[in-house]
Amino acid sequence: ADSLAPAPEALAATDRARLVHPFLPAAQDKRVVMVEGEGCRLRDAEGRTYLDATAGMWLCQVGHGRAEIAEAAAAQMRRLEYATTFWDFTHDRAVALADRLVRLSRNGQGAAERVHFTSGGSEGVEIALRMARNFHHRRGQTERTWILTRTGSYHGAGYASGEVSDFPCYTTGFGPHPGRVHRLTAPYPYAMGLDPEQITDLLVDELEAAVASIGAHRIAAMIGEPVQALGGMIAPPDDYWPRIAEVLRRHGILLVMDEVVTAFGRVGHWFAADRMGVRPDLTVLSKGLTSGYFPLGAVLMTGRVADVVTGDGGFPVGHTYSGHPTGCAVAMANLDIIEREDLLAAADRTGARLAAELATLRGLPSVGETRQYGLMAAVEIVRDSPTRDPLPEGTYALADEIRDRTGVLVRGGPRALTLAPPLVMSDAEVTEAVAGIAEVLSGFHRRAAAPGPGPHAGAHAGSVTT
């Protein structure tokens, strides 16, 4: 431990005075001051350890505290800490990483040909939506400006990425919206009360009807998460994305896959699109690209899109940190680990184990269902399982309670508790994580059944975290 570090209480007090957190009311006193991580464990300033079943913000594929990534960053910083990729400038790290991402994509069915780097997921979504509109604009189809998106989606915190998201806190309280967004229904078998086989026909019809009413000539793109993450780790029926993609292609509408959460092994493949058999026109990446060791994102595109948007004048926007050499070096070291330790296979193996253990919670009255896809999993929390009604305040306070009582980190959401552990999580750690959830959920039902105030009063009640 660092003997010069301030005492935990002093750190928390300075935090309260100085830091503006996303989704934390200033009046709330509690702070969890993290200081160290290794594997799937985190340690706070008071010496308490946590089991991280959230991989940070669903990003730390290789686990915390990997010295080889820190060394790759330090070596790159000593040699060339920063260089731009604007105009004709470039550098070896961005070139190597772009080539590697395209090769990974060709191994599957993504078949991307070129890459534009960003600093994170929201920035990637902003760029991908601009590219989609710019693609049509340059081809003379200037009316193609509408974006199709879906219920329950999360795509980021910028104006456009917030607009295509379905969390009102990103659009309420900021004045006029960018607009020109149409929201389709995302497949959510549990909440819809339908079997997966019944859903795709309905949603393909809904898409066709939306295209007919807006007019294909006015629609630029559809954006979607292959598996909705913040919405509650919801995987679509197997035929959903291939059939949706076919309709879009027929109408000249580009498909933007937001793989910020799902890529780099999270669902047992480099890209979820590979597993689902779709070829997006644009793919947004971040999170697992560096396992969170450096803020970096990327937009992959087909040659057809790239050829158009890199025409006269080149693609007309960019960011200072696009293709940051240190970020690219960190990404290379991270991808080396994913390959060397075969973490794609680990995701499916550990995911199956997690699914089996979570299934033991199904007898609890507050558990509507448990679900898993790769190493993304969720426990759907209900007031009363036959009616399938969610808790009106979401599961944020419940996730806090699991953390505070058992040291297991899971994430709250509008309806479900969600898990996306590091891909290196061991079987014993899976058992420990599920035991923590079980401990709180069994008590939760007993108290929820008792008269009096519910157990949800807390700083997170009613908020959405990203």
Ligand code: PLP
């Ligand atoms: N897209 C998805 C699917 C996400 O889950 C997130 C963040 O959680 C984003 C985009 C936004 O990424 P960032 O927070 O890096 O801007």
